[in-house]
Amino acid sequence: MPAKTNASNDFGITPEWPLARGVQARVTTVTEPGNLAAHVGDDPAAVIRHRRILQQRLALPVAPKWLTQVHGTQVVNYQSCQAGATADAIWAQDRPAICAVLTADCLPILLASHDGEVIAAVHAGWRGLVAGVVEQTLIAIPKMPAQLSAYIGPAISRAHFQVGDDVYDAFAQRKLVDAATFARDQQGKWLADLPLLAERILQTAGVRQITQSGLCTFSDPRFSSYREDPNAGRIASLIWKDQFRT
Incomplete structure (x- = not known):
């Protein structure tokens, strides 16, 4: 059953994804509230302001603990980690809690247990997917x-994600290469379907209910794209649990 909410429903993008009662999710945009990353050269005061607007407009029960994302496989727990922890995935079980990751072409993957007890957010570029950030998150979560x-969530689509043989070979070693995940382009390079690769990894790991946003960060002006601008800001994908189950 979709979660009830007191947050502003017209702020950002609400995933079309059924969640247990008391759990909510949202994806921000370049204007709602704007860049949320402190490491891309933006005015620090503007970043703080955007983060405050985010918490206010979504009526978040607690503040996000923004991660220092490094394209690795480290997974942390919201209740025990410090803000700024070096990790690419975060999960939570107790209430209140919020899990969030920042992206600009990489994949944001949100996870929730069917009973609403556990939530998680994963930042996964191609390196993270190959290295096993999804599997490590599933190991950390106390649910099957x-x-x-x-x-x-929103990520760069296959039509715009050109990669070299190194990326192709890395996924080939994981037996994830086929006509659907990779295609040759006219320049002799590869076009990789990052969202589909993530879906295959989730399926192999045993996750059966998977929703694709179908949104492309490169072609959709609502989102930031690192490929288009290396100094682009970052959007957030968030999932949270209110203090009390409603």
Whole structure:
């Protein structure tokens, strides 16, 4: 059953993804509230202001603990980690809690247990997917993969994600290469379907309910794209649990 909410429903993008009562999710945009990353050269005061607007407009029960994302496989727990922890995934079980990741072409993957007890957010570029950030997150979560549902948020689409043989070979070693995940382009390079690769990894790990956003960060002006601008800001994908189950 979709979660009830007191947050502003017209702020950002609400994933079309069924969640247990008391759990909510949202994806921000370049204007709602704007860049949320402190490491891209933006005015620090503007970043702080955007983060405050985010918390106010979504009526978040607690503040996000923004991660220092490094394209690795480290997973942390919201209740025990410090803000700024070096990790690419965060999960929570107790209330209140919020899990969030920042992206600009990489994949944001949100996870929630069917009973609403556990939530998680994963930052996954191609390096993270190959290295196993999804699997490490599923290991950390105290639920079986079949008890989870996943939302794969806005990311660069296959039409715009040109990669070299090194990326192709890395996924080939994981037996994830086929005509659907990779295609040759006219320049002799590869076009990789990052969201589909993530879906395959989730399926192999045992997650059965997977929702794709179908949104492309490169072609959709609502989102930031690192490929288009290396100094681009970052959007956030968030999932949270209110203090009390409603």
